[in-house]
Amino acid sequence: xxxxxxKLSVQIEQWTKEDVQLWxxxxxxxxQTYAERFYEEDVLGEYLVAFExxxxxxxxxxxxxxxxxxxxxxxxxxxxxxxxQFPAYVEQWTKExxxxxxxxxxxxxxxxxxxxxEEDVSGDxxxxxxKQDFLDLDVKxxxxxxxxxxxxxxxxxxxxxxxxxxxxxxDHKDSPTHLKSQPSSSPAVPANQPESLSREELVKYExxxxxxxxxxxxxxxxxxxxxxxxxxxxxxxxxxxxCAPTLLQKTLEHLVKxxxxxxxxxxxxxxxxxxxxxxxxxxxxxxTTDLADLMIDHYxxxxxxxxxxxxxDKMCRCDLVRDLRSSMAMLCNQxxxxxxxxxxxxxxxxxxxxxxxxxxxxxxxx
Numbered sequence: 001x002x003x004x005x006x007k008l009s010v011q012i013e014q015w016t017k018e019d020v021q022l023w024x025x026x027x028x029x030x031x032q033t034y035a036e037r038f039y040e041e042d043v044l045g046e047y048l049v050a051f052e053x054x055x056x057x058x059x060x061x062x063x064x065x066x067x068x069x070x071x072x073x074x075x076x077x078x079x080x081x082x083x084x085q086f087p088a089y090v091e092q093w094t095k096e097x098x099x100x101x102x103x104x105x106x107x108x109x110x111x112x113x114x115x116x117x118e119e120d121v122s123g124d125x126x127x128x129x130x131k132q133d134f135l136d137l138d139v140k141x142x143x144x145x146x147x148x149x150x151x152x153x154x155x156x157x158x159x160x161x162x163x164x165x166x167x168x169x170x171d172h173k174d175s176p177t178h179l180k181s182q183p184s185s186s187p188a189v190p191a192n193q194p195e196s197l198s199r200e201e202l203v204k205y206e207x208x209x210x211x212x213x214x215x216x217x218x219x220x221x222x223x224x225x226x227x228x229x230x231x232x233x234x235x236x237x238x239x240x241x242x243c244a245p246t247l248l249q250k251t252l253e254h255l256v257k258x259x260x261x262x263x264x265x266x267x268x269x270x271x272x273x274x275x276x277x278x279x280x281x282x283x284x285x286x287x288t289t290d291l292a293d294l295m296i297d298h299y300x301x302x303x304x305x306x307x308x309x310x311x312x313d314k315m316c317r318c319d320l321v322r323d324l325r326s327s328m329a330m331l332c333n334q335x336x337x338x339x340x341x342x343x344x345x346x347x348x349x350x351x352x353x354x355x356x357x358x359x360x361x362x363x364x365x366x
Contacts, residue, residue: 012076015045028072029124030065037061049077053136063119063137064095064126071128086127086151089159093123100162106150108143110254115139118256126151138257248292248308251324255288259315264291266311275299 015023017039024035037059043051051073056066075082084091093101095117102113115137121129129151134144154160255263264283271277278298286294295304305324312321 011045012049013046015048017042017044020045020048023076024069028069030069034061034065034069048073053133063133064116064121067121067133068125068128084127085155087154087159089123090127090151090154091124093126095120095122097162098123098126100164101160102147104163105160106143106147108139108146110250111256112139112143114254114256245292245296247324247327248295248304249289251308251312251320252288252291254320255317259317260288262315263311266314267295267307270307270311272299272303272307275303 020043021035021039024030024038025032038048041059051070053066053070056069057063061069072082098121099113099117102108102116103110116126116139119137129148131141131144131148134147135141139147252260252263264286267278268280268283269277275298278294282294283291292304295307298304299307309321309324312318312324
């Protein structure tokens, strides 16, 4: 293609497939890979005007760029140009920065933020989204409405100061490749990170109970009759009353829909020395909160955490394994790495069709 940009015909119906490709790269400014898909599929201007979002998704294009293309196409058919209604910095956000904003400022569930990131929703795509586009990504109406409202609210607020995320890597906006979670080589998550607010609150809660040498020890209430003869450490009490339910529920929230199926699949086939497997009937139609409660009731607090670590490790979610163990060490004030987690050979039953990749695991769980 020459260095001088050819002028497009006023009539879209007269565009060649080269004109369509040119429009996508120079005006819509999507990645060259996406523009080439239209060219390869012989999309002329007279065909382009009939395209809907589903037709673009059928070309193998992610949801974020598809929404942007349709938005620009509607403006083009109306004879108007795209004019952003939001601050200019929003359009410069990468999909990683959109993910950070959703978690740290909109404060939606991590699985919803991950869903948008998987579909390449960068800032220039986000400003084209309507409520229905979020619903099409399986985001519920509640968080969808909040995202739209918070996006409009950026016009009257200072630019957000985004912090690095917990479970994702930094990606360039112009990369159309599918994102997969990878373990981060960075050290512990900063305490002021909004993703960790619940942990921080727990730490503050427990810090009021931990004695310093200068403090006078409060009088301990006499043990209940049913607790007589039982030896329970401070860390075990913290784990039972606070850590396990919160950490399990929040860890499971970071699994997308297919990964949750995989987790239940392994949980159903898990064989422990002292525990029977959880029946499939009990696992059906359980959200993350119900599943966390079920595991704690079945295994007990600390054993439920050990089981979670083993299954997540088998699912290749090393990032969640690392964060779960790190959180336990922070909350219990101990070296969680010294805990004896069950080995796969001793605690997990051998599954007949042994998956070798994360995709295989997801497919086998369906």
